[in-house]
Amino acid sequence: MTQAPTALMLFAAGFGTRMAPLTDTMPKPLIPVAGKPLIDHAVDLARAAGVARIVANVHYRADQIVAHFAGTETIIADETAQILETGGGLRAALPLLGPGPVFTLNTDAIWSGENVITKLRAAWEPEQMSALLALIPCEEALGYRGAGDFSLDPDGRIRRGPGYVYTGAQIINPAGIETISAPAFSLNLLWDKLLAQGRVFGIVHRGGWCDVGRPESIALAETMLRHD
Template sequence: MRNPPDALMLYAAGFGTRMGALTRNRPKPLVEVAGRPLIDHALDLARGAKIARMVANVHWQADQMEAHLAGTGVLISDERGRILETGGGLRKATALLGPGPVLTLNTDAIWTGPNVLSALQAGWDGTRMSALLALIPVERATGHTGKGDFTLAPDGMIRRGEGYVYTGAQIVDPAGLTAIPEAVFSINLLWDRLIAEGRAFGLLHQGGWCDVGRPESIPLAEAMLADAR
């Protein structure tokens, strides 16, 4: 078992429908923020955390994603035939990621402050955790709508509820995915099992975070990056 985990799944297969015209002919990870594709901002985090192995799944406009990632060392988990969602996609990618817990990172967010992947690695304790999710208080979740995804107990355990937003970065042990019969499913199914077992925890991100899921979030993310300089 890795301690700390040093393999990373980059989620890059989604359709990006909320982006409208910006993703009509390109994948969302190639939408630019501050003059650079979203996927490149994610790769900066991975390199800063000295990730040994990186895997990206591809589906929508997969050829563009493969061309952009050529030469980066990122391995491709090909979902051209059928997009598998976050849970099914991670389960397929485990053959490339290798054994043990892994990091996962959504590629449609911008971060400032401490490297969230490094913080997750430092906070990981595989003896009591099967998932460690990076969270941010809802009032600091730039570009995000809603009341939050989880509550956070003093001991770090999470429950479903309001107050804290999942930022799209985590460490998770994918072993539990083998017990899920569906081929296409959300990682939420695994989280619910781990929450019930008392093995799902949260870690607060100490910097800025912007959900870049819609065109109107791009200037918000660029302003956040400018303020952090």
């Protein structure tokens, strides 16, 4: 039986164009929120959940993130030659992550309340799941603009549609990712394959969540954390 994952992929390679002008001189994951860089909020969440191995991919202003993690246990997946997007980045990092399912975590969101990594691990059922996504209702998603990414069925399976926002935290079994021919691609391509098989599930995060994708969202996230 496939066990619960012990490794986590941090997506930290993006250009952060929505965060301009803050990202003119630094990568988005290093923008401070509540006194520490965005990426450190994600690392702290993973460490608190007991994740043994953390890998972060880098591309835009990669030297700054490499320097930030110098002397720590976080492993760098170097994409300076070519940015690979979420799917290509995960595939390239698999030798560093190890075999089997992995956690993935975006670095441009802030969570409060229950530890989303711990909750994903507790809900993971590998016999029927190839991916388990943490979701939040649209009306509770701070800093988010849109109708949602997925709808949630009574049995826990998800479908493309409005209602729930993907929080950027998941467990995914990357089996089959090697069949995607493009070097750079979104994880949406793998999700679509797994959705067609009925093997993508969702859980609802019970706590606060803020998409810190724009400068004005920093204050929203900091207010949320003060009231946690």
